[in-house]
Amino acid sequence: MGDRVSHPGTPAWRYAIGMFGTSIPINLIKGSMILFYVDILGLDVRAYGVVMVIYAVIDALDNPLLGHLSDRTRSRFGRRRPWLVVGAPMLAACMIAFFSAPTTLEGMGLVVWFAVFAILCEAFDSLLNANYGALLPELYPRERDRSVANSLRQGFQLVALVISLAVTPLLTTQVFGTETTTEGFQTTAIIYGVIATAVIVFMALSARENPRYSTRSPLLPSLWSIIRNPTFWTVGVVGSLYGVAMALVLSGVQLYVRYSLGLPVANALYLQGLVILIAGGGLAVWTRVIVRRGALWTWRLAFAVLAAGFAALFFATDLVTALAAGVLLGAGWSGMLATNDLIVARVLDADAARHGEHREGLFLSAFGFFARLNGIFGGLALTSLGVFFGYNSGADPGPDPGLAFRVYLCVYPFVLTAIGAIAARFVSVPLEPPPEAAEPAEEEHTR
Template sequence: MNNKFINSPVMFALGMFALMVPTQAFSSFYSYFYVEKLGLGVGLATLARTIYLIWDALNQPLFGYLSDRTRTRWGRRRPWIYASIPLFMATFVMVFAVPEGLTETSLFIWFLVALILFEGVSTILWVNYGALFPELFKGDRMRAKASAVQQGFQIVALLIGAALTPLLFGAMGFGRMALVYAFVFALFMCLCVLFIRENADAAKDEPLPLLEAFRETFKNKQFWIFNIANSFAQTVNGLLGSMIPFYAKYVLGLPESQVSLLLASVFVPVIPLVAVWFWVIRKFGSTMGWRISLAVYALSVLPLGFASSLGTGIAAGAIAGFGLAGFLVTPAVLSGQIIDRDFEATGRRREGMYTAVGGFITRSSGLLSALAFWIVGMMFGYVSGENPGPDPAGTFRVLISAVPFCLLIISVVISMFFRAGRGSEEKPL
């Protein structure tokens, strides 16, 4: 095995690629599949997300704590990732391989069970993969570089998961599409973990007891400010991905075959723009770079509310992609700094706990997205694909532009209360 690939940013980023291809396909099309295609009511879909969030609130910190306490010859995180790979494949396929002829109640139960199982396994993977980042990459400069590489792979995955998915399910159906993505995930996730070597010293210290670990995490004010601000921005990511199929149909009047072009307009420009945001972080520092990215993201979603054709939709999507690129790159550096400062204060490495609790806060954006869909849907009379109401175009103009703008303004305001700790984090890299 070539040592230059061990713990390299490129090999680590393969894990992001592996996770994001099916995750993006899920987040972009599960609402469209269940609500528009299968006829599940928006209210029931929102209820399922709410029940899941309660489950997620319990399992995220628990899995993070268990990961921090794991001691094996293969490391703390790798055994969890390997064990979760086949489970992730099976549950992802379950989400989209829905039996025919289900009543709405049966469909709701299937969706709820599939959601809980899939998101539970996803939690284990994201917690353990995310916890490796601050351990493998030290210092702001290295983290900024690794984050840029990682986000480059993520954006390619976003493009595949978003733009290629309509072509796949159009050609082979949702179930077979899920099967293809499940095997793509397994291949690249195994490659990533094969080239990871965890730091043995990080596991030598006895971890904090459960209650003390929770207490230390929950009293970290800057950690909460950072993640709550990100949760509002993450909601926008989810809305952009999941609402574009509806937006294309009802606002732009596009056939399903052209949804890929619209999704590509958002994600393709992000790939070269990662380098721009890497320069912003180096120029202004990680904290200011993060705030700038949130503000730019807010402005970038406004043109989507005024598009009326494929051409104007593509132009508006490309502008939104610029804002999206900044939010994808900037948070990783600050997250690593927060974990480093916790280590300085407690003498314990707790990447798993911080990644898990931070993941729960940001993943709660799924509920915000579902609530936004439900509330705006009620305002405009949209219920499902079988009952779209009198003004479905207005519904999805608001959901893809006005709501994201308001959420990102909230995110910008919250970010102003974040104070970086002492050291180089306020300085340009």
């Protein structure tokens, strides 16, 4: 019994299914926002880039506060559950509004609508993920148990991605709408919002939190101790290279299919679907590698495979060659899904062991600062397409939008992940501590 999860009462599958609920809304938003606002509604890419930078800055500032409030919450329902139950319907409502922009909006009116609901969606998504992610190291202290729970939740995330990314183009442009209208996006957002809310609440009500983990540390001293942690910076910066690369993929794959491959947007279903299936099937393999070689060694290997996948995708000329490259891309992505959160969790374990209190919410929100780079780099990357290739919007695509989105989807992510693969060789993380080391010293208990 010594290898079983030391914090009983939360089945791994029920915790893991929460990832399905948290993934559907944000991936619908990130996967369709450029197509919806830039290509269909005609939002200028320069305005898009400015909004992305602003929203990234706002999100970087509010994330630590949200995580800190979660850590300090004391209620009979726990620290994380109240935020999850309240945040889920709020994110769903903002997502529906995001895809309900009136088609009569133009100019500054369209920019304001886009900015307001993009910022609100990202804020509620951050709230949900900080609380959901904080439960992983608390509920599953041992890396073996944690890797299983993490692989399960990444599997649920991939199922959500099949729906929110691969199936979405079919739903929005053929089932509920057309290639040039917006009605399909609104209907799809309503359906996804209801599903996501139900799943997140179902998961949250089952989470058995440890009341001993509540903390009362002030915000600024806690934040300062995190900022002074060198591992926070090395893991955060290198991990952000992977995050930015995948954010570019999520936001640009539909337009890559349209312009670079010269196919209807609905064909994104096949490319995204294959990549997701390969990633899902590979999770069990990568988990076995983690058990044998450790999370850090496996993380470094996955980075290199992912970079090779982006290089292969650049040379694809039709759906068949894109699918072939997608196999390698999916394998690398699967490895990153299986390992990246485990690397972060090691840092959280070491912090809890060192300071004698659990600040997972604040720590993950601080890591979220690096995730906010996704918006900044995404906005700059899209703006660069106007500068270098003349792509300003769907109404003004420039002379070679195919090359523009080949660079956006392949070249930029390859450079980022190649740097990450090299930098990961120089990253070290704390050894896995025994679960007892993370318990508050004044409230030790036996198992």
